[in-house]
Amino acid sequence: MGGALDGLSIGYRTVRGRTDAKTGIRSLIEVDLWEISVVTFPMLPEARIEAVKSGDRAALLSAIRPETAGMRVG
Template structure:
């Protein structure tokens, strides 16, 4: 699955606005494997692993694989495929921020801990953009099929 977990320059429902480059230090230090892939920000609900997390001109782009050996990941996959679930949200600590006169907190540097699939994202436009299908057992035996299906 893939999508945007955060968008630059957009004020979320909690009055936070992430600036370009805010994730750079954290991503360099942790890499995608150091960022947890959770369901609803629950540390007891890991559902997969992120294979790619990067900043682009729009925001924080994520790509990951659900672990379909995990019951909750199978449920999330079914809901994502149906379109019943499509929100993404970040769990972080603000390293450097500035409070503006209008009450908006500009996040300049973020220590990113996790990205979750959620029902209601704090940033309404942080959404899953694509979900690939689960592969049949016969197709799974073909080269690269398992890898492609879990993304």
């Protein structure tokens, strides 16, 4: 894998939110979380996995591998 899958895709529906009129910053107060997926190219470049607990790494990789077996890198 070599770090090819280190992005996150987070799917949600905003239940309550607001946008600050002065700064334009949107705050999500309440959301319905639909899914979180590990992806190669996240829409938000900062949505990256930076660390995985060493004890959980094997479980994470074995969960990802079946889904990515047919992918080509390069």
